[in-house]
Amino acid sequence: MADKITLGYTHLSGCTGCTVALADNYAGLLTLLDKYVDLKYMPTLADARHVQKVDVSFVEGSVCINDKLAVEELKETREKSTIVVALGGCACYGNITRFSRGGQQNQPAHEAYLPIGDLIKVDVYIPGCAPTPQMIRNVAVMAYLLLKGTKEQKDLATAFLTPLMKLTEKTEACFCELMTQVINQGLCMGCGTCVAACPVNAITMEYGKPNGERDLCIKCGACYSQCPRSWFSFDVVENYEAINEAIMAALQ
Amino acid sequence: MGAELGKYKSCVSARSTDKELLKCAQDGGIVSSLFAFALDEGIIDGAIVAATKEFAAKNPSKVIIDSTNFDMIEPWRPIPAIVNTKAELLAAAGTKYNISPNVALLKEATRSFGLDKVGIVGTPCQMQAVRKAQLYPIGMRDVGASIALAVGIFCMENFPYQSILQLVEDHAAMKLESVKKMEIGKGKFWVYGKRGQVVQLPLKVTHKYEQPGCHVCLDYVANLGDISTGSVGSPDGWSTVFVRSKIGDSVWAKAMAAGVFETQPIEKVKPGLELVSKLANEKITKNKATLEARKTFGVGKALRNPYI
Numbered sequence: 001m002a003d004k005i006t007l008g009y010t011h012l013s014g015c016t017g018c019t020v021a022l023a024d025n026y027a028g029l030l031t032l033l034d035k036y037v038d039l040k041y042m043p044t045l046a047d048a049r050h051v052q053k054v055d056v057s058f059v060e061g062s063v064c065i066n067d068k069l070a071v072e073e074l075k076e077t078r079e080k081s082t083i084v085v086a087l088g089g090c091a092c093y094g095n096i097t098r099f100s101r102g103g104q105q106n107q108p109a110h111e112a113y114l115p116i117g118d119l120i121k122v123d124v125y126i127p128g129c130a131p132t133p134q135m136i137r138n139v140a141v142m143a144y145l146l147l148k149g150t151k152e153q154k155d156l157a158t159a160f161l162t163p164l165m166k167l168t169e170k171t172e173a174c175f176c177e178l179m180t181q182v183i184n185q186g187l188c189m190g191c192g193t194c195v196a197a198c199p200v201n202a203i204t205m206e207y208g209k210p211n212g213e214r215d216l217c218i219k220c221g222a223c224y225s226q227c228p229r230s231w232f233s234f235d236v237v238e239n240y241e242a243i244n245e246a247i248m249a250a251l252q
Numbered sequence: 253m254g255a256e257l258g259k260y261k262s263c264v265s266a267r268s269t270d271k272e273l274l275k276c277a278q279d280g281g282i283v284s285s286l287f288a289f290a291l292d293e294g295i296i297d298g299a300i301v302a303a304t305k306e307f308a309a310k311n312p313s314k315v316i317i318d319s320t321n322f323d324m325i326e327p328w329r330p331i332p333a334i335v336n337t338k339a340e341l342l343a344a345a346g347t348k349y350n351i352s353p354n355v356a357l358l359k360e361a362t363r364s365f366g367l368d369k370v371g372i373v374g375t376p377c378q379m380q381a382v383r384k385a386q387l388y389p390i391g392m393r394d395v396g397a398s399i400a401l402a403v404g405i406f407c408m409e410n411f412p413y414q415s416i417l418q419l420v421e422d423h424a425a426m427k428l429e430s431v432k433k434m435e436i437g438k439g440k441f442w443v444y445g446k447r448g449q450v451v452q453l454p455l456k457v458t459h460k461y462e463q464p465g466c467h468v469c470l471d472y473v474a475n476l477g478d479i480s481t482g483s484v485g486s487p488d489g490w491s492t493v494f495v496r497s498k499i500g501d502s503v504w505a506k507a508m509a510a511g512v513f514e515t516q517p518i519e520k521v522k523p524g525l526e527l528v529s530k531l532a533n534e535k536i537t538k539n540k541a542t543l544e545a546r547k548t549f550g551v552g553k554a555l556r557n558p559y560i
């Protein structure tokens with residue numbers, strides 16, 4: 001047990017899609033739990049449900065500021081975790097919960113939802129709706145290496161996680177990021193990655209540049225983060241083969 | 253010669269042994285032959301390539317129909333397509349010097365197109381996109397492990413469709429539909445007509461039509477392809493081939509054993525790797541200068557740098 005990292009999972013206003021994505025690692029999840037991660041609390045997959053002191057906590061969902069309990073749980077998560085990971089579009093950017101106007105049974109007054117980074121400091125983002133099992137897996141393995149690895153592994157994990165740490169500087173995302181940060185900045189080269197990344201098919205390519213159906217966009221942030229011209233680290237990506245192999249080997 | 257050529261296990265000058273295929277190919281037919289072989293061997297079960305609107309109109313199930321107006325005739329406009337046969341590969345062979353967003357099909361290839369083992373061809377930036385998607389699969393669920401063969405093509409720059417229209421129809425004074433082949437080489441942009449006419453434009457004419465996003469690009473020879481290829485370095489009709497990854501090495505060895513390619517040692521051909529290296533360094537140096545200039549573009553305000 002001693003060399004495992006401890007993990008917690010705080011579930012706020014999210015649809016459980018992030019939980020399912022985590023579980024969809026199937027055997028990989030079992031290996032993770034067996035070798036690397038001691039799951040301390042999680043509403044769906046562990047017996048303990050209340051926030052505890054952990055190395056890493058995943059937070060699913062945005063936080064409803066009209067819900068005292070949720071706000072308290074989020075703050076407690078921050079106090080008790082070394083690293084807080086915002087898991088999924090809602091925790092990172094608000095995502096679909098941005099469209100809330102309240103009025104739902106059985107808490108009609110719950111209407112105002114914020115990405116968790118608007119209330120606490122967040123260390124790492126995993127955007128996407130839902131986030132992918134493979135991305136969760138890769139971050140979990142890297143978090144383990146960061147905390148328990150050799151000097152070399154720590155360096156790799158730091159390089160890998162750095163872009164995901166930088167993403168935490170912003171709590172807003174939508175298709176507009178591709179316009180303001182990529183196209184308007186003269187950086188788009190028409191690869192089409194954003195089209196593939198969008199979970200709601202809101203993006204099409206028009207003569208080599210993305211066009212967003214902005215009414216379809218749910219503000220998950222996947223397109224921008226996946227775009228090779230949002231951020232790109234040569235140090236990490238040029239070693240894709242070795243890193244992929246190391247991750248797969250870790251999960252054997 | 254160093255980092256500008258990327259990591260590679262071997263490099264040769266090569267040409268397909270399939271004469272019929274060579275007639276449709278841009279250079280040595282490396283890309284189309286590799287995919288044809290990989291399809292036959294079950295290494296891939298489909299490949300994402302740059303087809304045309306004519307192809308898309310005839311094969312609507314091979315493309316994603318978006319808001320593209322298929323009634324408008326646009327020769328040489330690439331449409332990404334997923335192909336499964338040699339005949340389809342040939343229909344999409346040859347270089348289109350304008351943007352083909354091939355990565356747009358990467359996820360859908362594994363969904364409605366039902367591929368388990370995807371082949372993809374793309375420019376160096378598209379190879380970067382593919383590898384980022386494998387390491388950081390933020391919006392690419394179950395895609396990374398399905399990428400069975402990524403073939404990169406060398407690329408100095410690319411153009412928007414409207415630029416090609418203007419270059420061919422205004423500068424070269426030819427109708428796009430009468431063009432048989434376009435090529436950039438020996439310091440010129442060449443337009444070959446179907447009736448045998450040849451027009452060459454100096455690159456100083458074409459520069460201003462380039463896609464601006466290309467001016468921050470730091471990869472010339474598709475460093476992140478499993479295999480990457482281009483014409484530069486090899487004699488006419490031959491291609492320079494870098495075999496880079498374990499996957500690339502295994503596929504290339506099998507293709508060689510099956511007699512798909514004839515090769516010559518790269519050290520023996522003219523102009524050889526020296527020219528590849530020179531052009532790669534020129535591109536990287538020029539575009540690094542652009543990135544530098546972006547830092548002080550405004551008054552105390554920088555333009556964004558994507559590289560961290």
Ligand SMILES: Cc1cc2nc3c(=O)[nH]c(=O)nc-3n(C[C@H](O)[C@H](O)[C@H](O)COP(=O)(O)OP(=O)(O)OC[C@H]3O[C@@H](n4cnc5c(N)ncnc54)[C@H](O)[C@@H]3O)c2cc1C
Nearest residue numbers: 277278279280281282283284302346348407408482483484
């Ligand atoms: C924009 C651009 C710039 C290039 N610049 C250089 C250069 O500076 N130096 C150099 O040596 N080579 C360059 N090439 C590569 C070269 O033109 C050939 O594509 C390459 O040598 C492969 O030839 P082949 O005979 O092996 O392939 P073929 O068998 O003819 O197959 C070519 C494949 O590339 C695909 N393709 C065509 N156009 C595009 C596109 N726009 N985007 C993505 N895929 C496409 C086709 O669908 C086909 O599958 C460039 C290619 C492009 C697209």
Ligand code: SF4
Nearest residue numbers: 188190191192194227
């Ligand atoms: S992923 Fe980025 S670079 Fe590629 S087409 Fe979309 S916005 Fe442009």
Ligand code: SF4
Nearest residue numbers: 198217218220221223
């Ligand atoms: S355009 Fe699509 S991928 Fe981008 S933020 Fe909106 S929903 Fe997400």
Ligand code: SF4
Nearest residue numbers: 377407409410466469
């Ligand atoms: S120059 Fe670079 S960015 Fe432009 S198309 Fe070629 S590889 Fe892509």
